[in-house]
Amino acid sequence: MRDDSDSTKRTRYPCLDTARWMTACVVYLSLVVVLVLVIISVAARPENMIRLSVLHGHVKADALWSKREKLIDGGRTAVGSSRSCDRGSDGDVGLGGGGRSEEPCSYQFIVVYSAEKNVTLRFRLTADNPSGGADINCTDMTIRFLDMPDAPLFTRMVEIAVFHLPEQILVKRRSSNMLRKWLTVNDTGALHYIARTYGGRSSFEAMVQMTTTISSTKQARKRKVVVHYCWPVTIGVDFPSTFSEDITCKPRQDIDYPIDYELPAPAPAPIEASG
Numbered sequence: 414m415r416d417d418s419d420s421t422k423r424t425r426y427p428c429l430d431t432a433r434w435m436t437a438c439v440v441y442l443s444l445v446v447v448l449v450l451v452i453i454s455v456a457a458r459p460e461n462m463i464r465l466s467v468l469h470g471h472v473k474a475d476a477l478w479s480k481r482e483k484l485i486d487g488g489r490t491a492v493g494s495s496r497s498c499d500r501g502s503d504g505d506v507g508l509g510g511g512g513r514s515e516e517p518c519s520y521q522f523i524v525v526y527s528a529e530k531n532v533t534l535r536f537r538l539t540a541d542n543p544s545g546g547a548d549i550n551c552t553d554m555t556i557r558f559l560d561m562p563d564a565p566l567f568t569r570m571v572e573i574a575v576f577h578l579p580e581q582i583l584v585k586r587r588s589s590n591m592l593r594k595w596l597t598v599n600d601t602g603a604l605h606y607i608a609r610t611y612g613g614r615s616s617f618e619a620m621v622q623m624t625t626t627i628s629s630t631k632q633a634r635k636r637k638v639v640v641h642y643c644w645p646v647t648i649g650v651d652f653p654s655t656f657s658e659d660i661t662c663k664p665r666q667d668i669d670y671p672i673d674y675e676l677p678a679p680a681p682a683p684i685e686a687s688g
Contacts, residue, residue: 462629463549463584464541467621467643468591470660471653472558473535477615478526478608485521526612528604528680531597534558534574534648538592538623539659542584547629551582553638556596557622559674562610564618564645570674571606573619573648574598606677616649622672623662640665642672 536556542549558573576596584590598604611617621643628636641662647653 468537620644
């Protein structure tokens with residue numbers, strides 16, 4: 414005999430399962446739409462739309478140090494003789510005791526690397542805006558150059574120079590713009606640090622820290638300070654190869670390790686190195 418009560422239970426709401434399934438689909442699709450909108454919103458933020466890079470990964474310096482030769486004890490030694498050679502008042506080299514020597518003299522000297530009075534850096538930064546959403550403004554820019562003596566490690570980094578720029582860079586949508594600056598380093602501590610550390614070398618590896626305030630033309634009131642790090646960048650007196658690739662800068666939030674640096678010590682006495 415059939416149980417009518419049980420049959421009634423099963424057939425009272427025949428569309429209930431379908432309704433539940435449709436409700437679950439609607440909720441799922443709503444979540445997907447919200448997630449897509451969040452992703453689009455985040456991607457459309459000005460700080461995520463801009464891309465910075467250092468042209469050819471190179472910063473051109475007009476000089477890094479100056480060099481001069483210094484005689485040891487101010488004297489010379491005649492070849493094959495223990496007698497010293499002295500320069501007379503007329504510029505000739507003679508034997509000690511007033512006589513004139515026919516022998517050649519060997520010059521003993523050391524090379525002294527000294528700090529320049531100032532060093533000029535040619536800095537070129539490219540800003541890309543691949544998005545078609547809005548034009549981007551970069552203002553209140555601060556450029557900091559950090560020496561990386563243990564490159565590629567981020568240890569013992571030293572600040573070489575810092576510059577505050579009043580310029581504004583407008584990067585139109587789907588285009589790029591370039592910042593070109595001649596920047597002069599005149600801090601005596603930094604200049605002596607360069608001469609002491611890199612005397613005799615034509616270049617060294619560094620990091621560029623770029624801090625800027627970013628906003629879009631659509632949301633001019635929404636401004637955000639963003640920090641980018643560009644490395645490895647070469648600072649040197651030679652011109653870069655036109656085949657060298659640009660160094661893309663990374664935003665701070667994409668770097669998983671701390672970036673610390675020290676200020677250079679006060680200017681010491683000139684450092685002498687063997688020639």
